[in-house]
Amino acid sequence: MQAEVSEVMRRSLRRDGAPPPPRAGEVRTARGRRSLLLRAALLMVLATTAAPAHAFIAYVSNEKSNTVSVIDTDSWTVTKTIKVGQRPRGIDFTRDGKFVLVAVGDDDTIQVIDAKTQTVVDSLPSGPDPELFAQDAAGKILYVANENDNTVTVIDLEKRARLGDIQVGVEPEGMTISPDGKTLINTSETTNMAHFIDTASRQIVANVLVDARPRFAEFKHDSSEVWVSSEIGGTVSIIDPRKHEVIGKVTFEIPGLRKEAIQPVGIGMTKDDKTAFIALGPANRIAVVDVATRKVTKYLLVGQRVWHVAFTPDEKYLLTTNGVSNDVSVIDVAAQKVIKTIQVGELPWGVTIAP
Amino acid sequence: MSSITTRETPRGFSVQDYLTCLTGIIWREGLRFLHQRERFVSALVRPLVWLFIFAAGFRQVLGISIIPPYETYILYEVYIAPGLMAMIQLFNGMQSSLSMVYDREMGNMRTLLVSPLPRGFLLFCKLLAGTAVSLLQVYAFLLIAWLWDITPPPQGYLTVLPALILSGLMLGSLGMLISSGIKQLENFAGVMNFVIFPMFFASSALYPLWRVQEGSPYLYYLCEANPFTHAVELIRFALYGQINWISLTVVASCTIVFMVGAILAYDPSRGLARRGPAGGEG
Numbered sequence: 001m002q003a004e005v006s007e008v009m010r011r012s013l014r015r016d017g018a019p020p021p022p023r024a025g026e027v028r029t030a031r032g033r034r035s036l037l038l039r040a041a042l043l044m045v046l047a048t049t050a051a052p053a054h055a056f057i058a059y060v061s062n063e064k065s066n067t068v069s070v071i072d073t074d075s076w077t078v079t080k081t082i083k084v085g086q087r088p089r090g091i092d093f094t095r096d097g098k099f100v101l102v103a104v105g106d107d108d109t110i111q112v113i114d115a116k117t118q119t120v121v122d123s124l125p126s127g128p129d130p131e132l133f134a135q136d137a138a139g140k141i142l143y144v145a146n147e148n149d150n151t152v153t154v155i156d157l158e159k160r161a162r163l164g165d166i167q168v169g170v171e172p173e174g175m176t177i178s179p180d181g182k183t184l185i186n187t188s189e190t191t192n193m194a195h196f197i198d199t200a201s202r203q204i205v206a207n208v209l210v211d212a213r214p215r216f217a218e219f220k221h222d223s224s225e226v227w228v229s230s231e232i233g234g235t236v237s238i239i240d241p242r243k244h245e246v247i248g249k250v251t252f253e254i255p256g257l258r259k260e261a262i263q264p265v266g267i268g269m270t271k272d273d274k275t276a277f278i279a280l281g282p283a284n285r286i287a288v289v290d291v292a293t294r295k296v297t298k299y300l301l302v303g304q305r306v307w308h309v310a311f312t313p314d315e316k317y318l319l320t321t322n323g324v325s326n327d328v329s330v331i332d333v334a335a336q337k338v339i340k341t342i343q344v345g346e347l348p349w350g351v352t353i354a355p
Numbered sequence: 356m357s358s359i360t361t362r363e364t365p366r367g368f369s370v371q372d373y374l375t376c377l378t379g380i381i382w383r384e385g386l387r388f389l390h391q392r393e394r395f396v397s398a399l400v401r402p403l404v405w406l407f408i409f410a411a412g413f414r415q416v417l418g419i420s421i422i423p424p425y426e427t428y429i430l431y432e433v434y435i436a437p438g439l440m441a442m443i444q445l446f447n448g449m450q451s452s453l454s455m456v457y458d459r460e461m462g463n464m465r466t467l468l469v470s471p472l473p474r475g476f477l478l479f480c481k482l483l484a485g486t487a488v489s490l491l492q493v494y495a496f497l498l499i500a501w502l503w504d505i506t507p508p509p510q511g512y513l514t515v516l517p518a519l520i521l522s523g524l525m526l527g528s529l530g531m532l533i534s535s536g537i538k539q540l541e542n543f544a545g546v547m548n549f550v551i552f553p554m555f556f557a558s559s560a561l562y563p564l565w566r567v568q569e570g571s572p573y574l575y576y577l578c579e580a581n582p583f584t585h586a587v588e589l590i591r592f593a594l595y596g597q598i599n600w601i602s603l604t605v606v607a608s609c610t611i612v613f614m615v616g617a618i619l620a621y622d623p624s625r626g627l628a629r630r631g632p633a634g635g636e637g
Binding site for chain 2: 284301303304325329330337338339341
């Protein structure tokens with residue numbers, strides 16, 4: 001059964017390796033353009049008659065209850081709770097949207113959840129205590145940060161085989177890959193560095209020192225900057241990925257809150273690279289940052305110890321995991337307002353939404 | 356007003372007559388309110404002091420836990436806003452009652468009472484007028500609160516209106532009932548001590564009732580029985596486009612009871628007049 005599933009997964013991943021089909025807006029022929037117009041008109045009619053938001057499915061890893069909560073973004077309710085391995089943290093959809101990968105740290109593996117049946121169907125060989133991971137653009141290679149081993153494991157998603165390890169700093173966590181897939185960035189919590197890794201040679205090409213306890217890294221979609229959040233330092237360092245230099249910092253200040261309570265972790269950047277949403281941990285807030293000026297424009301109150309964030313594919317909503325209050329807050333991105341908070345399992349950590 | 360006072364048809368009033376009376380009373384109340392700028396300012400300053408100073412002191416910067424009708428974490432100032440709206444109406448209701456005492460002392464009430472329309476209707480008009488004035492104050496407060504980042508959903512400003520009218524009528528008729536028993540203006544301090552403060556503090560205006568319950572279950576029952584709590588909750592839910600049915604029932608029933616009580620109290624054959632000539636117009 002497991003072999004069968006992994007065969008299906010392998011096939012689906014292989015198919016995904018082909019160039020992606022044109023999306024709406026990427027029309028290449030005149031006929032395509034006409035049909036797009038038709039489709040747009042139809043969409044407009046639909047939008048004016050009944051306008052239910054497109055429902056997406058969000059998966060939230062609950063670190064303490066060893067489960068993954070499935071949330072329907074139409075009704076904003078938990079529709080299913082999936083039992084997974086111990087200490088689930090990093091969670092992400094495969095590029096084709098067919099599987100959800102979840103790093104179960106205390107089981108030293110990455111589990112694979114079939115998005116259709118919503119059950120665990122497989123596992124991938126990571127190093128000890130995997131925490132966060134990143135996939136290349138094609139969705140063929142997975143890079144896993146193993147917190148207890150100071151390594152990044154490279155996994156071939158098709159063959160489910162471990163291709164090797166890259167030695168990095170102490171307590172590796174944050175993982176992001178450049179849009180062109182050439183540079184992998186890993187942050188190490190204790191070494192306080194962002195390691196720039198060349199994906200072809202799997203060698204570190206540069207180390208950039210950032211503020212204490214870097215947790216998360218995010219590339220701008222135009223590849224011009226990497227944003228790295230430092231939990232203890234209380235800042236987000238902005239790194240030029242070509243020069244490997246810190247070129248700016250985002251700082252935070254919330255009236256009435258001591259500085260130590262502001263601990264930036266998860267970062268979500270809109271596709272137009274104009275606005276970043278940064279989770280500030282025990283400050284219970286999401287900072288809305290104007291990317292151009294690198295200044296916070298607004299703080300949004302969410303649940304306790306907000307950790308990671310994820311956009312719905314239409315970027316209408318942003319979901320945040322609030323670890324201590326065991327819930328997920330929903331932010332209306334355009335209005336920059338928190339509209340709802342949904343109870344999930346214990347210690348929600350990561351969140352991913354079906355593409 | 357003269358058209359009302361000079362009419363001599365004793366019965367069979369037309370709707371027009373009633374309307375003239377209603378607009379006359381509302382107009383007078385509105386004029387009085389507008390001419391007393393200090394009253395408007397003080398009516399606005401009172402809740403703002405609570406909002407800017409009290410709420411700042413109690414501000415839970417990390418948010419307070421979610422209770423209906425809120426769907427996510429809110430700051431303390433967002434929580435107390437409906438309570439302060441109800442407080443505006445509570446003070447306004449009591450002040451209207453004060454003005455009844457004043458009218459009685461100054462003899463203005465005589466002008467009103469010579470109207471041939473039923474006294475109950477006159478009192479109802481007076482109540483409506485008071486409520487209309489409280490609405491002005493509440494919406495002015497909401498505007499300032501909006502600048503202070505207390506931003507309920509846009510439709511909430513509309514859905515809260517019926518709730519405000521009902522709670523305004525309830526608090527106004529309570530004030531009227533109380534005013535029937537007050538013979539002198541000076542007694543208003545007693546109203547403050549024995550009515551306004553207990554009603555305001557023993558309610559959900561300043562703190563969620565689950566907190567009161569943690570402190571003292573008896574106080575919790577008292578708060579639950581306080582009609583002001585239900586006025587606050589009715590407003591709170593309506594501001595977020597929802598109906599709190601229990602509060603609606605309590606507020607509506609209390610309005611009827613207080614109003615009937617006030618009408619009876621002001622009935623010359625039973626209430627006020629029998630108490631003696633203090634009012635002077637009996």
